[in-house]
Amino acid sequence: MRRMCFPKLLGNTECHPHDPSPLSGTLVQVLWVLPPGWSGGVKRYPSTQHPSCLFFQYNTQLGPPYHILVDTNFINFSIKAKLDLVQSMMDCLYAKCIPCITDCVMAEIEKLGQKYRVALRIAKDPRFERLPCTHKGTYADDCLVQRVTQHKCYIVATVDRDLKRRIRKIPGVPIMYISNHR
Secondary structure, three states: OOOOOEEEEEOOOOOOOOOOOOOOOOEEEEEEEOOOOOOOOEEEEEEEOOOHHHOOOOOOOOOOOEEEEEOHHHHHHHHHOOOOHHHHHHHHHOOOEEEEEEHHHHHHHHHOOHHHHHHHHHHOOOOOEEEOOOOOOOOHHHHHHHHHHHOOOEEEEOOOHHHHHHHHOOOOOOEEOOOOOO
């Protein structure tokens, strides 16, 4: 027979019946409460609470027209899936989209050589906004993460798992990706 735990989130004003002290405003406690009759008691797992201004409905910087930072592999996957990049972004968000490419991403596409000349032609499209980079080096993933951390006004378009994992750690930054050819 399996033990079943039921999570209970305690907010800022609530407190646990066995602990009468109120919770602080910067910490939300997650309690796993066992059903009656089971031994083990209550386990507490503290987790930090992010500011509500970073959620999408409160982030006023993130609104139409959407500025979308495009990664190299997102362009390559859109070519393989035969998608028009700008049109599929507009279909996804139901608003005007401005795809943005940093100098690092452009340099990465140029380094890929003749095989990816279609991706280079798409990246040089006049509908794409070119963002200059001031740092040294041409590693595009670090450039995108740094830019998104400084300015929370971008949506990041990528298919790279490692980059998605790094961006998910930054609160308030949406990710756009291609799956199932759309």
